Amino acid sequence: MLQIENLHATVGETAILKGLSLTINAGEIHAIMGPNGAGKSTLAYTLGGRPGYEVTEGSATFDGQDLLALEPHERAAAGLFLGFQYPVEIPGVSNLQFLRESLNAQRKARGQEPLSGAEFIKLAKEKAALLRMDMEMLKRPVNVGFSGGEKKRNEMVQMGIIDPKLALLDETDSGLDIDALRIVGEGINAIMRKPDKAVLLITHYQRLLDLVKPDFVHVLAGGRIVRSGGAELALELEEQGYEAVA
Amino acid sequence: MNNVIPLPTRKDEAWRYADLDALARVWGDVPQGPERIVVPAGETLSRQIVLPVAMSGVSITDLDVVIEAGATFALHLLATDADYGRMSVNILVHEGAHFEMGGAIVGNGDQTLEIVTQVNHAHPNATSNQVVRSVLAGHATGSFLGKVAVARHAQKTDASQSVKAMLLDRTATANAKPELEIYADDVKCAHGATVGELDKAALFYMAARGLPPQVARKLMLQAFIADAFVSLQDDAAREAIEARALAALEGLA
Numbered sequence: 094m095l096q097i098e099n100l101h102a103t104v105g106e107t108a109i110l111k112g113l114s115l116t117i118n119a120g121e122i123h124a125i126m127g128p129n130g131a132g133k134s135t136l137a138y139t140l141g142g143r144p145g146y147e148v149t150e151g152s153a154t155f156d157g158q159d160l161l162a163l164e165p166h167e168r169a170a171a172g173l174f175l176g177f178q179y180p181v182e183i184p185g186v187s188n189l190q191f192l193r194e195s196l197n198a199q200r201k202a203r204g205q206e207p208l209s210g211a212e213f214i215k216l217a218k219e220k221a222a223l224l225r226m227d228m229e230m231l232k233r234p235v236n237v238g239f240s241g242g243e244k245k246r247n248e249m250v251q252m253g254i255i256d257p258k259l260a261l262l263d264e265t266d267s268g269l270d271i272d273a274l275r276i277v278g279e280g281i282n283a284i285m286r287k288p289d290k291a292v293l294l295i296t297h298y299q300r301l302l303d304l305v306k307p308d309f310v311h312v313l314a315g316g317r318i319v320r321s322g323g324a325e326l327a328l329e330l331e332e333q334g335y336e337a338v339a
Numbered sequence: 340m341n342n343v344i345p346l347p348t349r350k351d352e353a354w355r356y357a358d359l360d361a362l363a364r365v366w367g368d369v370p371q372g373p374e375r376i377v378v379p380a381g382e383t384l385s386r387q388i389v390l391p392v393a394m395s396g397v398s399i400t401d402l403d404v405v406i407e408a409g410a411t412f413a414l415h416l417l418a419t420d421a422d423y424g425r426m427s428v429n430i431l432v433h434e435g436a437h438f439e440m441g442g443a444i445v446g447n448g449d450q451t452l453e454i455v456t457q458v459n460h461a462h463p464n465a466t467s468n469q470v471v472r473s474v475l476a477g478h479a480t481g482s483f484l485g486k487v488a489v490a491r492h493a494q495k496t497d498a499s500q501s502v503k504a505m506l507l508d509r510t511a512t513a514n515a516k517p518e519l520e521i522y523a524d525d526v527k528c529a530h531g532a533t534v535g536e537l538d539k540a541a542l543f544y545m546a547a548r549g550l551p552p553q554v555a556r557k558l559m560l561q562a563f564i565a566d567a568f569v570s571l572q573d574d575a576a577r578e579a580i581e582a583r584a585l586a587a588l589e590g591l592a
Contacts, residue, residue, distance in 0.1 A: 143543050169549035181544035185562025191548070194558065199549035234562075251548065 094119045094156060094259055094291050101150035101316075102132075102139045109135040111316035112151070117259070117291050124294040124302055124327060127313035128335050133295045134178060136313070137263040141175040142168055155259070169195075170202035172258030174251075176265045178295075180244040183235035188247065189217060191235050192254050199255065220253030224280045241268035249280040260285055261293045266301035278304025299331045312338065344371055353427070356482040356514050358397075358451040361423035365397045373401035373429065380407040380433075385573060387415045387580045388426065390452075396422035403429045406436040408462070415571050415580055416442040418452040418481075419587040427455040434462040441567040442471040445587035446479030446511070453482040453514075460489045460496040460526075467497075472567040473504040474560055475511035476591045482514035485530075491522040500530040505537065505563055507591060560588050 095117040102110040109132045117123050127133055139146045140153060142165035153160040155171060163171060183191065197207040208216065221228050224246045236244050245265055252260055262281070266274055282305055285292045294305060302310075302324065310326040311318045314335065320326070330338050346366050347354035378384045390398050398421040406412045410433070418424045430438050442454045458467045473481035487498045504513030515532035537559055545555035564584050571577040 141543075141547050144539070164552075165543060165546035166549050166551050166555075169547055175547045177544065177547075181538075181540050183538075183541050183545070183559065183562070185565055186558050191545070191550075191558070194554060195545070195548035195550050198551060198554060202549070255548065 095160075095293075096154045097140075097151070098153075099151035100136075100139070100148065100153060102135060102146055102148050104135060104146055108149070109316055110139065113313070113317050115311065115318060117293060119258075119291055120288045121308045122286065122292045122294065122305060123309045123311065124296060124307040125311050125313050125318075126296060126327060126330055126335075131313045132316045133313055134263055137175060137178075137261045137295060140168075140173070140261055141165060166198065167202065169255075169257075170199040174255055174257035174260045176248045176252060176260060176262035178263040178265075178267065180236050180239075180248055182237045182239075184237055186235055188231040188233065188235050189214075192217065192231075192251060196255060216254055217250075220250050220284075223253055223283055224250045225276055226250050242270060242273045245269055246273060246277060246280075249277055249284070253280065253284045256284070258289065259291050259293070261295070263295045264297065265294070266296055266298060274300060275304060277301075281305045299327050302327050353455050353457075353484060356451070356453055356480065356484070357425065358423035361397050361451070365393075365395045368395070373403040373427075376402060376404045376412075378404070378406045378410040378412045378436075381409045382407075383411045383413075385413040385415075385571070385576065387571070387576055388417070389580065389583050390416075390418045390421055390424045390426055392420045398424045400426045402427070404438075405431045406433060406438055408433040409435045411437045411439065413439040413570065413572070414441075415568055415576075416440070416454060417445070417580055417584055417587075418443070418454060419445040419584070421452065422450060424450070424452045425455065426453070428457070430456065430458045430467070432458065432460055432462070432465040432467060435464045436462075437465065438467040438469075439570050440467075440469040441570050442469070442483070443564050443567040443584050444471070444473035444475070444481040444483075445564070445584060445591070446473070446481050447476045447591050448479060449477070450479040451482075452479070453484065455482075455484045457486040457488065458498060460487065460493040460498060462490075463493055464495045465493065467499070468570070469500045469502075470567055470570065471500075471502045471515075472564050473513055474507065474564060474588060474591065475504065475513055476507040478508075478510045478512075480512040480514070482516070484514075484516045484518070486518040486520065487528060487530075489519075489521040489523050489526050489528065493523045494525045496523060496526040496528070498526070498528045500532075501566075502530070502532040503563070503566070504534045505560070506534065507537070557588065560591075561585060564588065
């Protein structure tokens with residue numbers, strides 16, 4: 094589904110990714126762990142197409158398409174979902190309006206009919222219930238006045254509504270209390286653990302991986318994948334730290 | 340028709356950002372003297388004014404309003420269709436009265452658009468609230484000059500102004516000039532003014548959910564300009580003036 098080959102990326106003048114390669118197939122859940130500053134968020138933003146994150150070498154192919162040639166909104170329409178570490182507040186724009194416009198823009202780009210208001214509300218209610226999010230919150234402006242945990246749950250509601258092929262989740266577990274973490278973990282499983290979908294979890298902690306069991310764990314350090322393994326690698330990291338393992 | 344009132348100059352504080360060349364071309368023709376409005380004691384009046392289109396390209400709306408004791412006047416303005424457009428409002432608020440204003444400026448090209456207000460709190464216990472939002476592209480200039488004068492015995496006055504401008508191009512100009520003249524000692528006067536650009540982080544967030552840039556931009560500008568009309572109680576009237584503002588915003592894309 095996603096093939097990343099020898100990816101190099103800079104932010105401003107600084108080289109952050111230095112030859113990262115990674116292949117993610119449909120049906121797989123991958124976790125990327127690594128020390129602060131290793132380039133984890135840069136990887137997410139670079140794949141999402143954030144302005145200022147410049148690819149200097151290498152490639153990323155998503156479902157046979159050159160991902161890096163697409164505009165950010167085209168990447169979304171192609172089926173890529175980026176879960177933000179710090180979801181952005183958009184004053185004056187309601188969650189429901191934002192998501193309906195987003196979903197219908199994606200559908201239009203794929204040559205599908207837009208969802209009607211009634212169809213959309215039914216879908217939104219279903220996904221909000223899955224993440225135990227009050228529908229009233231979805232009527233409020235996007236992330237405005239939401240707690241850190243509510244913002245992260247809102248990201249997962251958005252993921253449920255948009256129903257992407259590949260989710261890149263950047264520290265979705267940070268800022269969550271134990272109950273919210275369980276709800277979010279179960280949400281990721283319900284929405285994304287399917288044979289035709291895949292997930293890349295960026296995380297610091299084992300606790301999310303107890304809920305969303307990864308098929309592969311990678312250690313990112315110095316802008317490259319320095320070690321890959323199965324779920325047991327995360328446990329080893331938790332016990333021994335990055336320096337010992339990587 | 341000859342005019343006895345001399346053309347304003349830039350030394351006149353209320354005209355410092357005006358397009359005086361444009362004004363000079365029509366000075367003999369523009370109706371002189373303001374429209375007078377009196378809101379009788381205890382009553383509520385709501386007016387929405389969209390700056391009218393003028394053949395000359397110069398459009399001026401001038402209001403002189405008296406809000407009698409305990410009355411409320413809600414005024415919502417939109418300045419967009421003029422080469423030089425000016426909406427000026429002089430308000431006298433009596434005891435216990437309230438003045439609510441929302442103003443929107445949407446400019447592009449070489450337009451010069453301005454809203455100029457003077458709110459006179461001459462009596463106690465009166466309140467006023469002014470919200471102005473400007474969206475400016477191209478080489479447009481949008482200005483808000485808002486004076487609040489609180490007389491010595493106008494105690495318990497509560498007057499506030501919120502002025503925000505969004506510049507879509509580095510060549511556009513926004514002026515925000517709040518001016519407070521307070522002679523009473525027990526009053527609340529708050530004002531805030533900001534000039535900014537569209538939030539790039541929000542634009543990327545919206546793109547990451549699949550919104551094309553022009554749609555994301557439109558949603559953010561709609562939300563920004565809607566602040567000016569949120570105080571308009573009548574739904575149909577609010578939707579009507581918002582629709583005019585949105586049409587103007589579409590023209591900026």
